[in-house]
Amino acid sequence: MQQGMERVETALATPRGAPLGGRVGPLAESAVWFVPFLAFSLSFLVLPAAGLVAGSLSGAHGPTLRYLLQVLQPQYLIAYKASIELSAVTAALGGILGVLLSWAVVAGGLPRLLRSTLLTFSGVASNFAGVPLAFAFTSTLGPVGMITLLLDRFGLNLYQRGFTLFGFTGLVLTYLYFQIPLMVLLITPALEHAARWSEAAANLGASTAVYWWRIGLPILRLPLLGAALLLFGSGFGAYATAYALTSGMINLVPILIGQEMSGNVVYSPALGDALAVGMIVVMAVVFLGLRLVQRGTRT
């Protein structure tokens, strides 16, 4: 079968100048298929990103590092720290809770029906984000939310105790609503794989500890790391949820970038560029980590 396919491929990979595609040469012929895709990606992804880098480096009198250094001032550094903390905390918590939930359903001996229910629900919940999610949590844990009022009736006034949905803790609670399901979707295939080995190991007399140390963790190490990186990215880039929840009154980098621009008008371009470049740098590091993990998984 494989051999057969290769033969067809070689038959189709005609030599230079062969008349398969008509008058144009093979290079030009290939270009027709790739150019729209490449031109679009270049125009609306690569060039805008490159433009941000260029903009962040150019001042009124030639190249400058002023704006990039400005980002390192405390007021902006705090925003980066908060954004990174928020993404890291929700990635870690979402990751751990997602794994626990998925493992309970995959290997806990629960009814099979729960598995498909969990996956369907996770698909919905991981996409139920942004403005409506913020509204849902306001109805739940806002100052007059259902749970807030319920606890108040039992003598526990959350807001008098210093809790607020519109700060860091509230954002963590809200982000987990899409982070946990995202983890479940990403990790369930790997956990199912590991669970099959768990039966085999148990049949051969391995204890739970031995199984996890010798089989489970080695199998799951890279998938777990990859999923955690994806969760981090998903939290780091999030804008609408935080904006809607806090009315834009929280010091996160995406919110600051949003403040630099409104209705097609950019207020202080170079600073906005520098803030955006900082986000790209963080995401690029995460992305490289992800590629390394994926390469490790394949071999």
Place this chain on the structure above:
Amino acid sequence: MSAARRHRLAPWLIVALAALYFVVPLVATAQFSLAGARGGVSFQAFAAVLEDPNFWLSLRFSVLVALAAVLIGFALVVPAAYWAHLRVPRMRQWVELISILPFVVPPIVLVFGIVRLYGGGVGPLASPLVMLLAAYGVIALPYLFRSVDNGLRSMDVPRLTEAALSLGAGWGLVLWRVILPNLRGALLGGSFLVLALVMGEYAIASMLGFNSFGVYMLLTGENEAQQAAALAMIALGLVWLLIGLLQLLGRGDIAANSGAR
């Protein structure tokens, strides 16, 4: 016996706690959206939303824009992925790499970059609608590429193409009558996910000044708390519908890590 029971208890407990965390906000939202005067039930908030012409206008706008983004994305991805599968296997990994690059540029950064590059200029690229569609097209790329790539893997692209060509079909006919019909499931799967992503999208639409569904939800919800809850329920219903359709197809990812967030 008791050991086995203990073994079962932990998984049930985890599932129960998770169910609590995930169901309570939905119950609270439903209750809040339906709360009437003196503890009664009222559909007032839903009626107010559904009677608001701006609700339908914004929803229609977002559906149309999302469909346009899906079409644009497929028009770019299908030819490139098809040709890579057919003739230039080396290109496949490059097309894939470019398709997942949007991960590196979060939506808010993407729209900022596009506005900075094209916003001040003249001509079609400076039009907010073009910038909006371009940004949504970029956001859609990873999901559309993955579904198209999976679809192409599951068929024998060279053989189908060769058969069609040898019967006298031109390239356009090959794509339209042979490849696309075989990709139908993959195309639908990718579309539903992107529709779910783009329909509630807020960051890009609000920055470009559009009254999209996401923007409408926020503007309405800021003033009318009960309508906010009703809108959240409606949005949940829409996501549920799209993801449900996606799962009926039984293919493609249902995990997206950007977009509406």
